[in-house]
Amino acid sequence: MAPRPPGAVCPKARPDPVNLFNLIREFMMASTLLTQAEFQRRWQAMAAVAEKSDYDGLLFFSTECEPANVRYLSDYWPSFETAAVLVVPGREPVLIIGPESLNYATARSRIARIIQVMDLRESSQPDYPGSTLPTWEDVLREHGVRRLGIAGYPLVPYVIMKNIAAALGSFEAIGNADALVRPVFIQKSAAEIACLKKAAQVSECGFKAVLEAIRPGMSEAELCGVATAAMLANGAEATGYPVWCCSGPNSAQAISRPTLRRIGTGEIVHFSIGAKVEGYSASIGRPVVLGQCPDGIRRFLQVGLDAANLTVELMRAGSKSGAVASQVHDYIRAQGYGHAILYGPAHGCGQMECEYPFLETSSQYVLEDGMVFMQDMFLTEKQMGFRWEDGVVVRPGGGELLSSYGRQITVL
Numbered sequence: 400m401a402p403r404p405p406g407a408v409c410p411k412a413r414p415d416p417v418n419l420f421n422l423i424r425e426f427m428m429a430s431t432l433l434t435q436a437e438f439q440r441r442w443q444a445m446a447a448v449a450e451k452s453d454y455d456g457l458l459f460f461s462t463e464c465e466p467a468n469v470r471y472l473s474d475y476w477p478s479f480e481t482a483a484v485l486v487v488p489g490r491e492p493v494l495i496i497g498p499e500s501l502n503y504a505t506a507r508s509r510i511a512r513i514i515q516v517m518d519l520r521e522s523s524q525p526d527y528p529g530s531t532l533p534t535w536e537d538v539l540r541e542h543g544v545r546r547l548g549i550a551g552y553p554l555v556p557y558v559i560m561k562n563i564a565a566a567l568g569s570f571e572a573i574g575n576a577d578a579l580v581r582p583v584f585i586q587k588s589a590a591e592i593a594c595l596k597k598a599a600q601v602s603e604c605g606f607k608a609v610l611e612a613i614r615p616g617m618s619e620a621e622l623c624g625v626a627t628a629a630m631l632a633n634g635a636e637a638t639g640y641p642v643w644c645c646s647g648p649n650s651a652q653a654i655s656r657p658t659l660r661r662i663g664t665g666e667i668v669h670f671s672i673g674a675k676v677e678g679y680s681a682s683i684g685r686p687v688v689l690g691q692c693p694d695g696i697r698r699f700l701q702v703g704l705d706a707a708n709l710t711v712e713l714m715r716a717g718s719k720s721g722a723v724a725s726q727v728h729d730y731i732r733a734q735g736y737g738h739a740i741l742y743g744p745a746h747g748c749g750q751m752e753c754e755y756p757f758l759e760t761s762s763q764y765v766l767e768d769g770m771v772f773m774q775d776m777f778l779t780e781k782q783m784g785f786r787w788e789d790g791v792v793v794r795p796g797g798g799e800l801l802s803s804y805g806r807q808i809t810v811l
Contacts, residue, residue, distance in 0.1 A: 432597070433474070433677050437590045438509040441472055444583045445486045455544040456487035457576050458563075460551035467750035468551045469494070471584065475508045479521040481559075484510065487542045489601065495519065495538065497751030498527050514538055518559045535566035548576030550695045562669070583756055586769050590750065591679065592792060595771060597634065598681035599790050599801035601674035604633040605642070606683055606805055609672070613811065615664050615689055619644040619657035622670075630674040639673035639680025639752045650686070651784040653702055653741055653777050667700075669785045671754050680752035682773055684788030685805050692810045699778070700785060700808050702734045707776035707787035710744040710758075714772065714798035719760035728760060739778040748773045748790060766793045 449457045460483045461469035472484040475492045477532045481498030482504075494510040497519035504513050515532050539547065547567060549555060552575040563572040587595075608629035609622055623642040630638065645655045646662040650669040651682045657771045662668050668689065673682035686700055703725055706727055713723045731737060743759035756764060758772065770793040791799030798808075 432593050433590050433676055435509060437588060438472070438474065440588070441583070441781045442492050442705045443484065445472065445492075445580060446488045447484055448579055448583060449548070450488040452548060452576070452579055454546045454548035454576065456485055456539075456542060457548045457550060457580065459484040459486070460549060460579075462554055462556050465551070465554055465751070466678075467584075467754065471750050473508045473510045474678065475504050475510075476678070477502070477519075478503065478643075481519045483519065485538070485542060485544075487544060490542060493538075493542070497521065498525075498530060498532060500780070508634070517540075518562055535563050539563075539566050540717065542745070546574070547574050548574050548579060550576045550580045552577055584749065585747065585756065585769075585770060587749065587769055587792075592769070592771065594677045594679035595681050595748070595790055596801055598639065598679050599678040599683070601630050601633050601635045601676060602639075602672050602681050602683045603802055603804045605630040605672040605674065606670065606685060609644075609670060610687070610805070610809070610811070613668070613687065613786050614687065615663075616661050618659045618661050619646055619649070620659055622662070622668075623657045626672045630672075635674035635676060637675045639675045639682060640671075642673070643669070643671040645669045645784075648782045651779045651782050653779065653784070653786075662689065664688075665693060665696075665786050667696060667783050670790065671761040671786055678750050680748065680750070681790045681801055682748070682752050682788050683802050684775065684777075684786035685809065686785035688808075692808075696783070697808065698785075699736070699739075699780070701788055702731065702736055703776050703778045703785055704806070704808065705734075706744065706778075707774055708732050710774045710776065711789075711791055711798035711800060714766060714774070714793050716766055716768040716793050716795045718766045720756070720758050720766055721760055723766070724758050724762060726759045736778060736780070739780045739784075741777055741779060742775075744776055745774045745791065746810075747771070768793060768795060772798075774800075 459468035462481050463477050469482045469484050470476050480500055483495040485493045492510050493512045493514055494508050495514050496504045517532050519784050569586035612625045622644045626642050643655050644657050645652055646668045647666040650667040670689045671684045673680055710727050724743045743757050745758035747754045747756050772791050774791045775788045791798035
């Protein structure tokens with residue numbers, strides 16, 4: 400028998416894409432909290448939303464830094480490129496990706512059908528000469544879509560929105576479907592809550608590692624590295640967001656990134672540490688003081704902790720969201736810190752550490768059993784601030800904390 404030329408492949412050795420997908424999916428199902436049945440439930444729920452709407456189908460759009468819509472339906476998290484999932488009643492969902500991600504998407508997606516389109520390439524816009532990928536017109540015509548609702552509407556770049564509109568004939572054929580699909584995202588299943596609980600446990604590992612390692616003179620970035628390493632070593636697939644260590648005057652920043660500033664004694668060192676597990680992001684926010692803690696700082700921290708605990712206590716199923724936020728803010732004002740309030744005391748969480756809905760004094764919705772929030776108490780004054788934050792599941796008797804580790808004033 401003549402030897403095969405270099406690079407030749409025996410036809411019998413070429414894997415069947417369908418069987419390969421099934422093998423990968425079976426492995427994923429055996430090793431994760433989220434089963435294939437959970438994803439099928441989600442597809443059916445979104446198809447039901449589409450069927451009751453004025454749209455022929457729903458397109459769920461995601462970016463690398465805002466992956467929730469697509470990951471919720473497919474378990475795929477785009478890297479460099481963007482991605483979408485098309486849900487049409489009566490049809491199987493379709494994962495839509497860019498030109499480079501087919502092998503990656505095949506290895507991760509719970510959706511069997513994957514389509515590549517040029518518009519979802521990375522933002523540096525490579526040409527891919529010779530590519531013959533389908534267009535939006537091809538995809539939408541195949542699925543019988545003439546009117547399209549888009550979830551993740553604010554994330555879609557104008558150039559992509561323009562091309563979808565051209566495929567449908569006008570911008571009037573496109574609508575913002577975020578409000579339509581939110582009720583599905585808000586109602587967390589038992590599997591989702593299990594993922595969030597595990598993420599909270601792994602986040603604790605990050606904070607424990609920080610408490611063991613922290614010393615005056617360490618940099619904020621160095622301490623973030625300690626927390627990140629501990630979480631990745633204990634089951635996190637990634638951090639839920641860039642881990643924060645904000646010290647001294649930097650602690651007054653409600654959202655931030657670490658710097659090379661070296662932490663000192665007698666100042667607030669504010670940590671926000673969160674792990675991502677199977678796409679779900681939890682968080683624990685804690686202030687730490689090294690050395691002597693001045694009385695003014697201690698009282699400031701205590702008022703925040705008391706307000707955080709009050710928030711959890713008031714998050715009972717059946718309560719009006721705006722009334723809960725107002726009661727918490729009234730307590731803070733009564734202690735003389737009304738000027739330190741920046742936003743409401745909680746926000747939704749799930750695939751993103753911060754997602755709809757927010758708990759604000761203007762909120763109109765009613766808290767329901769099983770809703771999951773991040774109790775997020777951030778106060779700031781006099782160039783210092785802190786955050787007490789934990790995941791909370793709404794229950795009839797009050798909130799159920801996902802973590803309570805280190806939920807006290809910590810002076811080392």
